Amino acid sequence: MSYTNNNKKNKIALIDCNSFYVSCERLFKPKINNKPVVVLSNNDGCVISRSTEAKIIGIKMGEPYFKVKELVKKNNVKIFSSNYALYGDISRRVMKTLRSFSDKIEIYSIDEAFIDLSHIEEKEVESYGKEIRERVLKWTGIPTSVGISNTKTLSKVANNIAKKKRAGVIYIKDNIDEYLKNFHVSDIWGVGKQLSKLYIKNGIDTAYKLKNISNTWVKKSTNVLGAKTVMELRGISCINLETQETKRKSCCVSRSFGKKIESLEKLQESITTHCLNAAEKVRNDNQITKSVTVFIRTSPFDKYRKYYSNSITIDLPVATSNSIELVKTAIDGLKKIYRYGFFYQKAGIILSRLKDSSDNDLNLLAPIMENKSQILMKAMDFTNAKYGRNAISIAQAGVNNSWKMRREHSSKIDTASFDSLPKISV
């Protein structure tokens, strides 16, 4: 079998925001523009975004905060707790700007999007990439890097190189192999820890070597995704641009606790809170769920205490998005998996097998029941949207929750609230 490369003309750009969360915080504090800055995960647990200066100091991605505290102090690194409401808002503005270039866009994550540039003249491609960067910076204040090539995987490679070289835009076309020879196999999109191990064990340590591996070997040693990656490195497009926005298939809300908890009562409070939030998200998308999973666990890092982790999934007789029903189901589940005598570190809920509320099962009772509860849920969502999340809750969620997460470095910026917008003096 021979492959004909009919994608030669495909051009895909990957636009990726530089140190996105850090860049968002900088929008409101220009003073920290050339200073080392990091943003921490929920609970101030790990480092999840670093400015270039922070990277140079040696702060690694994903590292627990307490391990880098010394480094932070010594180098006067500015620390922020994460503020997802803010990042989500800025992200929407970035994506809107990108849409002004093309409708053929796939929003891949909060800070990344693929755009189809196949219609752009060969000689114009690079300057077009520069224009994208400039417009996003001008309209939103967020710096980006742009990688362009024939396939999504190759544009990921190009983007990675653009970031490393701080080149702004990298367009990989004829000189692909030269780039791939210097590209480590573990940096390829779709090659994680396990695949890296396998490839390196077999002497494949660069993207160039992976590109030239035999089809039979990849198919035998990995799975279809592994094979697709190899094809994409060869410039043959296998992973399509998903321009259609699809609704989520599952919805998970979970948190680590600010401090470990032991009692069923406190676990019930947290599960109730998470369940209410998940149900609200699902209703927001006009979806209903058929399945509720509850999970709890102790800390996997605690060397001195026994580890316990468990989950339970309960199928509902009729799909629903009714908070009260879902909370009841979740609490029933929690009681089944709770064990006394453990110090719990995290709890969460997953609503799965989601579907559109319009295509509910043919259940004769459901329409009437749903109608009543829909009115109640709508009133609840409306009030919470107006007066803040959890303005209306249910008693089980508790008040003054001692298990709430830590956020000691919050910038407290909310772009929806006018007062916190930056003041400009002319």
Added chain:
DNA sequence: TCTGGGGTCCTAGGACCC
């Protein structure tokens, strides 16, 4: 003392059926 959260897809293997 302190180690995030939210997704998707794939596969092996069990259950079940004829």
Added chain:
DNA sequence: TCTGGGGTCCTAGGACCC
């Protein structure tokens, strides 16, 4: 006492992503 073969569907868990 002997005890096939092939198909589908479902699920838990793993791997990967940001």
